[in-house]
Amino acid sequence: MITLYHSPNSRSTRIVALLKELHALDHVRIERVTIPRTDGSGARDPANPHPEGKVPLLDDDGTLVRESSAIVQHLADLFPKSGLAIPHGHRQRGAYLGWLAWYAGVLEPVLIVEAAGLDHPLLRQTFRGGAEARARLASALGDSPFLLGDRFTAADLLLHSPFAWFGKPGVPAIDAWVDRCTARPGAAFAAAFDAAPPAP
Template sequence: MQDRITFYYSPQTRARSVMVLLGELKAPYDLHILNMKAGEQRQPEFLAVNPLGKVPTIRHGEAVVTEQAAIHIYLGDLFPEAGLTPAIEDPLRGPYLRWMVYYPACFEPAVVDRFMKREPAPESQSPYGTYDQVMDVLRDQLAKGPYLLGDKMTVADVLWGAALSWTLQFGIVPDYPEFKDYAARMSERPAFKRAAEKDAAIAAEHEAAVAGKG
């Protein structure tokens, strides 16, 4: 019998995409909620699991996995029967891994620099090149099909669907039709809707808990 996953979660964070993915995979898990507004992520119990005090984090048996993209890759491989992860011999495996890593390596640094109004490094030294290059590469890829790798949905679409939903919401990526259509398509999936509703409910509970102590 496969070990259940312990999922460390806080609302209004990157952890929501992992909640979506667990739903898409129909994976058994136990939800461990941290109230970041109350500083629970800095308590010794959680720091013993993830010394950075970050979510998402999962524990599976003896394995602790941190970092959003790594968790998505791990869970997709753990549940191949869901059909959302290209196998190692699949020609899509390489492009799949490319886009899983492109998100934290290029997209996030680019949009964070833009959001914080920070001057990026010179193009020759920047880990992502330029913001416009990152956006154009992603736009061109999404123009090829309904999903990131064409006609077949993968775990990468869960990661990128969540990413484009929140970056469009905050206006830190261009409102290209390819971005808007893709984000809307992914957000309409039942697993995305359930995660959004649960996230909002937990966030409200945390706000009330903090207000009650004020």
């Protein structure tokens, strides 16, 4: 049994979108939980086994997987028929894994630091800045609709998500990519799922 612990309008919303894209909704139970919100609302849910009370968290038959990039990789590999993962042995597997790791290790920290208005030489040396991150994405998307060419992958789903949430950056290549990703069935499904009242 696979369970996704999810709180609407949070980082776990992109995992709900992924489940739709993977055609895995019949195989994964979605458990709604509450989380503490940055505006002071919400609270840690005792039903959520995440050690920090956060989402997303995936329970795959007793094996807990946390952090969005790990969950995305785990699920895309678990449901390969959808074609959202780049499989082992494929020449683009390294690039695919690199994008998933770059999201967690660079892009999200950079965007959070930028949103907080922080700047320090050590931060820039370690993570680079928002301009450099956007330039890297724009370069990858310069001649392709998606990060790995003509094929939409789980990497696109993960990496476009902060721009879909906080707003497009005003870089034409990135803005058009975000539009392509948000036009996918997964994004529409996740938005409707989050807007619907919880099942009784």
